[in-house]
Amino acid sequence: xxxxxxxxxxxxxxxxxxxxxxxxxxxxxxxxxxxxxxxxxxxxxxxxxxxxxxxxxxxxxxxxxxxxxxxxxxxxxxxxxxxxxxxxxxxxxxxxxxxxxxxxxxxxxxxxxxxxxxxxxxxxxxxxxxxxxxxxxxxxxxxxxxxxxxxxxxxxxxxxxxxxxxxxxxxxxxxxxxxxxxxxxxxxxxxxxxxxxxxxxxxxxxxxxxxxxxxxxxxxxxxxxxxxxxxxxxxxxxxxxxxxxxxxxxxxxxxxxxxxxxxxxxxxxxxxxxxxxxxxxxxxxxxxxxxxxxxxxxxxxxxxxxxxxxxxxxxxxxxxxxxxxxxxxxxxxxxxxxxxxxxxxxxxxxxxxxxxxxxxxxxxxxxxxxxxxxxxxxxxxxxxxxxxxxxxxxxxxxxxxxxxxxxxxxxxxxxxxxxxxxxxxxxxxxxxxxxxxxxxxxxxxxxxxxxxxxxxxxxxxxxx
Amino acid sequence: xxxxxxxxxxxxxxxxxxxxxxxxxxxxxxxxxxxxxxxxxxxxxxxxxxxxxxxxxxxxxxxxxxxxxxxxxxxxxxxxxxxxxxxxxxxxxxxxxxxxxxxxxxxxxxxxxxxxxxxxxxxxxxxxxxxxxxxxxxxxxxxxxxxxxxxxxxxxxxxxxxxxxxxxxxxxxxxxxxxxxxxxxxxxxxxxxxxxxxxxxxxxxxxxxxxxxxxxxxxxxxxxxxxxxxxxxxxxxxxxxxxxxxxxxxxxxxxxxxxxxxxxxxxxxxxxxxxxxxxxxxxxxxxxxxxxxxxxxxxxxxxxxxxxxxxxxxxxxxxxxxxxxxxxxxxxxxxxxxxxxxxxxxxxxxxxxxxxxxxxxxxxxxxxxxxxxxxxxxxxxxx
Numbered sequence: 001x002x003x004x005x006x007x008x009x010x011x012x013x014x015x016x017x018x019x020x021x022x023x024x025x026x027x028x029x030x031x032x033x034x035x036x037x038x039x040x041x042x043x044x045x046x047x048x049x050x051x052x053x054x055x056x057x058x059x060x061x062x063x064x065x066x067x068x069x070x071x072x073x074x075x076x077x078x079x080x081x082x083x084x085x086x087x088x089x090x091x092x093x094x095x096x097x098x099x100x101x102x103x104x105x106x107x108x109x110x111x112x113x114x115x116x117x118x119x120x121x122x123x124x125x126x127x128x129x130x131x132x133x134x135x136x137x138x139x140x141x142x143x144x145x146x147x148x149x150x151x152x153x154x155x156x157x158x159x160x161x162x163x164x165x166x167x168x169x170x171x172x173x174x175x176x177x178x179x180x181x182x183x184x185x186x187x188x189x190x191x192x193x194x195x196x197x198x199x200x201x202x203x204x205x206x207x208x209x210x211x212x213x214x215x216x217x218x219x220x221x222x223x224x225x226x227x228x229x230x231x232x233x234x235x236x237x238x239x240x241x242x243x244x245x246x247x248x249x250x251x252x253x254x255x256x257x258x259x260x261x262x263x264x265x266x267x268x269x270x271x272x273x274x275x276x277x278x279x280x281x282x283x284x285x286x287x288x289x290x291x292x293x294x295x296x297x298x299x300x301x302x303x304x305x306x307x308x309x310x311x312x313x314x315x316x317x318x319x320x321x322x323x324x325x326x327x328x329x330x331x332x333x334x335x336x337x338x339x340x341x342x343x344x345x346x347x348x349x350x351x352x353x354x355x356x357x358x359x360x361x362x363x364x365x366x367x368x369x370x371x372x373x374x375x376x377x378x379x380x381x382x383x384x385x386x387x388x389x390x391x392x393x394x395x396x397x398x399x400x401x402x403x404x405x406x407x408x409x410x411x412x413x414x415x416x417x418x419x420x421x422x423x424x425x426x427x428x429x430x431x432x433x434x435x436x437x438x439x440x441x442x443x444x445x446x447x448x449x450x451x452x453x454x455x456x457x458x459x460x461x462x463x464x
Numbered sequence: 465x466x467x468x469x470x471x472x473x474x475x476x477x478x479x480x481x482x483x484x485x486x487x488x489x490x491x492x493x494x495x496x497x498x499x500x501x502x503x504x505x506x507x508x509x510x511x512x513x514x515x516x517x518x519x520x521x522x523x524x525x526x527x528x529x530x531x532x533x534x535x536x537x538x539x540x541x542x543x544x545x546x547x548x549x550x551x552x553x554x555x556x557x558x559x560x561x562x563x564x565x566x567x568x569x570x571x572x573x574x575x576x577x578x579x580x581x582x583x584x585x586x587x588x589x590x591x592x593x594x595x596x597x598x599x600x601x602x603x604x605x606x607x608x609x610x611x612x613x614x615x616x617x618x619x620x621x622x623x624x625x626x627x628x629x630x631x632x633x634x635x636x637x638x639x640x641x642x643x644x645x646x647x648x649x650x651x652x653x654x655x656x657x658x659x660x661x662x663x664x665x666x667x668x669x670x671x672x673x674x675x676x677x678x679x680x681x682x683x684x685x686x687x688x689x690x691x692x693x694x695x696x697x698x699x700x701x702x703x704x705x706x707x708x709x710x711x712x713x714x715x716x717x718x719x720x721x722x723x724x725x726x727x728x729x730x731x732x733x734x735x736x737x738x739x740x741x742x743x744x745x746x747x748x749x750x751x752x753x754x755x756x757x758x759x760x761x762x763x764x765x766x767x768x769x770x771x772x773x774x775x776x777x778x779x780x781x782x783x784x785x786x787x788x789x790x791x792x793x794x795x796x797x798x799x800x801x802x803x804x805x806x807x808x809x810x811x812x813x814x815x816x817x818x819x820x821x822x823x824x825x826x827x828x829x830x831x832x833x834x835x836x837x838x839x840x841x842x843x844x845x846x847x
């Protein structure tokens with residue numbers, strides 16, 4: 001309730017006022033539309049995943065429900081809703097029942113601050129601490145997973161739940177650290193010198209104010225608010241990679257899908273779940289994918305920016321053009337999200353799964369040091385260049401070059417690490433070979449006398 | 465799962481009373497588990513995620529094939545051999561008819577021997593394709609199994625054209641084979657070979673250089689050469705440990721006396737080496753199929769043997785290099801139409817014995833990595 005409403009004397013009148021207010025209506029609409037978006041997006045993504053994976057694997061995927069199997073996931077959702085909710089014996093009932101909701105709730109809550117277009121955004125859209133809020137919500141997921149693992153009273157589920165607790169907490173750190181440098185950039189780019197963690201402001205910073213052919217209506221239409229050379233992906237490509245990798249781990253997607261590794265843990269923390277409770281976990285996973293992709297799109301790829309958006313939604317345009325501009329923005333934003341989700345799917349079809357200890361090593365020994373070094377480097381570069389009197393543009397270019405070099409350095413370090421561990425791994429084989437060579441009489445490869453090998457006539461088996 | 469207060473057990477050494485301590489957990493993996501390759505049951509003792517001990521429990525797929533063979537005539541028994549190692553029926557049949565032929569002193573015609581070689585090598589490719597596909601599936605990669613099954617499908621179609629059945633082919637006969645190649649079969653096989661050569665390259669690109677795959681398999685499940693010999697390992701398991709032993713080379717049988725095989729050996733002895741040996745063997749088998757098709761002699765495909773076959777009194781052991789190792793048949797005949805005893809020496813069964821030894825000290829995720837690299841078929845383990 002906003003401050004303007006006169007508070008009534010009786011509590012139920014207050015309540016009534018609240019329920020009948022515009023804010024409440026807005027809240028209801030927001031909630032329903034978020035939930036609708038998460039559901040629809042998950043259904044579309046699951047279908048897309050099945051189809052894209054099928055194309056990559058030389059098969060058709062779903063074909064029979066609806067044209068080209070388009071209604072397959074809809075039918076699946078129907079089935080899951082109607083399915084019996086099975087509780088295994090001796091489960092911790094309250095924890096077991098609550099876990100899916102605890103997992104899904106933060107996912108839905110995160111959508112509250114996503115701006116979908118210049119005007120289409122939910123009540124939380126203008127939140128000044130957008131990034132912090134998103135990170136906080138994404139770290140709450142782990143509670144639901146651990147609850148599911150514990151409540152199921154199943155050893156596979158317990159191992160899965162504990163694995164995911166370790167994994168999600170470890171990957172939270174490089175994920176946050178990789179966003180810190182973006183926030184540092186904003187403090188340099190903004191005039192107030194403070195920087196911002198509001199999502200909309202960060203997106204606006206990626207829209208340059210000048211572009212080739214400014215003044216020409218055609219170029220203005222295309223480039224106003226759409227300046228890919230100002231996107232942060234060019235300045236911080238390594239962080240995009242790290243953020244995205246951590247996003248894979250946060251959402252338990254391949255190659256970090258250890259908590260639900262079907263070949264080791266049957267289904268991990270999902271083992272005892274069925275029906276709609278199971279589907280809620282899936283909904284949460286795909287919602288998480290959407291969130292990670294959306295953050296990547298907003299912080300690194302300019303968010304909704306695309307040809308024509310800012311031109312059409314500029315103040316002074318007719319209302320029809322404004323609506324069109326907003327729809328275009330929505331289209332670009334969702335397109336970017338789905339393209340990034342496509343990378344999730346692509347990775348899933350390509351890579352095998354890591355082992356738990358390797359997963360931890362990768363986070364603590366490679367990702368966290370890299371992000372820390374990057375933060376220090378960003379700050380140091382700015383201080384040095386600022387002292388030399390260079391402009392912000394020079395700083396950005398230098399930082400971009402350094403970061404691209406670091407990206408290749410990162411690949412080099414990772415491959416070196418793999419080679420080193422490989423060398424360690426094959427060491428026993430080398431030692432064994434040396435031992436064998438030292439022995440004079442080995443039972444290895446006794447060679448038969450030639451006549452028997454030459455295929456003289458005899459029984460089929462070559463004689464006894 | 466938590467502290468074991470109230471449980472009547474002696475305190476662990478070095479742990480003060482009231483201190484937090486962990487307990488071993490017994491995890492029953494299988495027989496219904498996605499990646500125990502059938503119905504193997506592993507009773508794992510875990511400390512955290514580390515495997516302390518492992519007890520394999522087998523017998524869930526026991527169908528009494530050896531006993532069935534005693535109650536069928538020699539000719540009728542061939543069909544039951546298909547079901548022992550159901551991923552390489554052609555090889556099983558060859559071992560069985562080879563044992564009978566050795567006992568009776570029959571030498572099949574050269575063309576029949578070459579046909580056997582071609583089908584055996586195709587079967588070896590098919591078996592290795594399944595081994596590699598399921599292995600990568602165990603490691604969490606979803607794509608390779610679909611690619612390998614696509615290629616395997618071509619082999620099964622070839623077998624269908626040959627014997628009328630895709631899986632349980634029932635194609636070998638004592639003294640030869642059932643049919644000659646049907647018209648156009650060789651062209652079809654040649655086309656498949658050309659396609660497979662490309663697909664194998666593609667598969668290699670997808671898997672071999674992958675750093676996650678290397679990190680998961682290199683140094684995992686290491687088998688010492690001496691240990692491998694001591695456990696009686698055969699096939700790719702043995703050759704991956706650096707022991708150059710291949711029955712097709714060291715005890716050549718049938719057409720292998722004329723078509724020379726290059727045994728594929730690697731020195732590392734780990735899961736990665738086993739995978740590489742299988743990949744190399746597929747390329748080698750492909751070469752052998754082509755060589756055999758080039759040299760394919762004419763003539764009859766079978767000696768004239770009666771349907772009611774009565775092998776002479778006596779016993780024999782005949783072994784071939786199956787896709788998984790030495791597949792031997794110990795055949796005793798008392799002179800009747802029925803074998804008195806037909807013992808199958810299944811390579812899967814022997815190779816499985818080393819599993820507990822390999823698993824100790826590895827992580828829980830490595831259990832499937834090691835088990836998959838053994839390439840066991842429970843049909844052959846339990847028989």
